[in-house]
Amino acid sequence: MNILRLAGDMTHLISVIVLLLKIHSIKSCAGISLKTQELYALVFVSRYLNIFTDFISLYNTIMKLIFLGTSFSIVWYMRYHKIVRRSYDKDQDTFRHYFLVLPCLILALLINERFTFKEIMWTFSLYLEAVAILPQLVLLQRTKNTDNLTVQYIFLLGAYRALYILNWIYRYFTEPDYLHWITWISGLVQTILYGDFFYYYFLSWKNNVKLQLPA
């Protein structure tokens, strides 16, 4: 495993920790989209169907378990924890899941590497992950007073994808037969969706002001 890939995974892990920290310490999920979190839980379930059938490494299995466990616990906190759930901006978080899930499923049935259940679910998870951030970005745009942890969480999530792209470029040049068009294009789309956010993130960082996306 190369350093870019490891950095990508660690950034992803830290983003989840930041979010859980926010939920745990201040007992608040204000500004966090439950829709996006539910989509991530679905992404991990569909992608890690091979967790018990294809052993890759201990690292790989543990990370999969962590991402599955944390994504479901975040959803649980936001839906059922008696204090946390009160801070959920339900009226603002109105993005419809099926607008994203259905097209991704259809696309996965049409464009995949192999027409098998596991492969289609894996492809579906890639397409869905690419767009799963959209409800969160919409909510961010609507929220007037976004706290710093929420902004850092979204930034880390975007940084993870950007690092994965660098990892793919590295692997393409160093590994023979390393060619994954579906993964690359989905990952690229996902990172592009962050473009606007990154732009305003750096602007707010440069000018030392709170981040606010223009309506």
Next chain:
Amino acid sequence: NPTRKPKDEL
């Protein structure tokens, strides 16, 4: 595609 490597990315 006979030489399919297992998917090692997360």
